[in-house]
Amino acid sequence: MTNKSVAIIGGGIGGLCLAQGLHRRGVRVTVYERDRTPADRLQGYRVHIDPNGARALRDCLPEHLWQAFLDTTGRGGQDFGFLTEQLGTLALLETPPAADPADDHHSVSRITLRQVLLSGLEDVVEFGKTYERYERTGDGRVRLHFADGSMAEADLVVAADGGNSRVRKQYLPHARRVDTGIATVAGKFPLDDATRGLISRRLTDGPNNVIPPKGIGLFCAPHDAGGVRAADGIGATEQGGALMDNSGGYLLWAVGAAEGRFPCGLESMSGAQLKAAVAAMVKDWHPDLRTMIDLTDDATVSLLPIRTSIPIEAWQASNITLLGDAIHSMTPMRGIGANTALRDARLLFLALTSGRAQVAAIAGYEREMRAYGFAAVRDSLRAAEQFVGDNRLARMGFKTFLRTVQRFPSLKAKVFA
């Protein structure tokens, strides 16, 4: 494989992780990324890395960057709470720290993760390259066309260009991504010595799902980088403004509901208007939750429409393949999209450096990736539907179930295993 060239379209979480692994093993790899700066507001929020993501980072990154990742993850607990809208505890899922950080859960700033993933790839990533289409050449290679009129050729192309993947639209045109009809508004409540005292300790102790009687859900999770910096400026804030500030602590919150529950014209609302809309929807909730929303800086508040891919049947493997959101984009309600993209990157890295023939290696990768990737899509859609569920009885049943497992630790351990 080392004499073959690999083109990765998209320098996001999955594409860069794969590039790190291949580059380290001497494979000729180029990443074509349309942008240099954080292109979307999502970059301003933290991301939860689970053991799938952590193992991929450990195996693909050089040792010093794996260490830089660990050095810049957020402090604070990972115990997951299920709460009522009056902050009553339904269940608390304890997540004791794992002995090996590669088997653990981490909270990381997306900006910092991107800095880690880009480190050492200065000669590998080409910025400002918006991919448009490909064609196959007579000698079995793939020619790529970019928006600036330039072209490039490669022996293997990996689509890592996210949920709106242009590669997927040409390669697997029947693979669809659809709106779920659910909208989410997210924001960042600043966490410092003054604001910590304003809200319940449970909210800053770990991630929580708040489950009111019906029709709406709230997720919140603390992230506290504590000003930690790794070598080479990793962990330093690139841009000004509260949204992109990754130096201090904050509580990320996201309120989701069916679009019809929000006021009309959501797409054109400012951060202040989105915040006011959400505040009205939670006006009867516990004062601490209302404080969290009221004291959030408007500049950090965004609308995030929730989309999902539709799983498709297996296709014939070739020298074009896909990873991450490009093939299995999912709702964020299970917090596993980036982790699944990282898992893909690791699996594809291992397949391509296994010594197997290229197409056979890709076929093996795709078989495994489709199974867990599309399972994650289905699971995440189910989680989104439950998050905004309108059936009061179903919610009551779920809460009773949570209260019951909370009372019996061995049952809880079994259920959440």
Ligand SMILES: Cc1cc2nc3c(=O)[nH]c(=O)nc-3n(C[C@H](O)[C@H](O)[C@H](O)COP(=O)(O)OP(=O)(O)OC[C@H]3O[C@@H](n4cnc5c(N)ncnc54)[C@H](O)[C@@H]3O)c2cc1C
């Ligand atoms: C609110 C929210 C919270 C989330 N929280 C979590 C979480 O806690 N944990 C988790 O695991 N997942 C989470 N996710 C999901 C996660 O963000 C995605 O699944 C993940 O970013 C997918 O990684 P990727 O590499 O496939 O795509 P991306 O990270 O989207 O990267 C795609 C890259 O391709 C580039 N690109 C796109 N088109 C082109 C083109 N034509 N030419 C060149 N480059 C192009 C883009 O600029 C981008 O850099 C969350 C999502 C949302 C919406």
